[in-house]
Amino acid sequence: AQSVTQPDIHITVSEGASLELRCNYSYGATPYLFWYVQSPGQGLQLLLKYFSGDTLVQGIKGFEAEFKRSQSSFNLRKPSVHWSDAAEYFCAGEGAAGNKLTFGGGTRVLVKP
């Protein structure tokens, strides 16, 4: 079955430090992959997406993600976090057939001053 897993439920990081959120996928073929962010009480906003080609994808708000086929991973990174990055982050995948996004369980990021 197709699945997306985010191993970390919570991550706490100091403001200005780097951040990496892990995402692993299980699909028969390489899926389309996405990272979304959800601020408290809000809907989801797309940070970035990977379809094919360059394995390092740049997104909004200074985020980037790297697709690694050998590790079935699509980890999200930010070099220096800001207090406003405190939110919940979701990795999602969609198979070639389309129309059905599968989400990971989410990682909640707390930013310490």
Add this chain to the structure above:
Amino acid sequence: NAGVTQTPKFQVLKTGQSMTLQCAQDMNHEYMSWYRQDPGMGLRLIHYSVGAGITDQGEVPNGYNVSRSTTEDFPLRLLSAAPSQTSVYFCASSMTGGATYEQYFGPGTRLTVT
């Protein structure tokens, strides 16, 4: 553009009651979908529609009905609410199905069933 709107924002139901969650978009998007969000489980797809008159089931469709009579609206119906349907519900839309176009999410409806 208002984007994707959902009403109500909050709702409390008793077991067995019925209700409709409203979703509307003003972007002329063909694809619309409903998700529920539960702690630790991310978002799970309930139903989706690739155009007016066309709907299909997602991952967790039981207990929910949908219809799509117009491009703009995609209501979600709970015919007989159960405590297991306590959740936050999100509606989303995109230009078409598939991953080519970004999905835009509404602000959510928080439903409690007692």
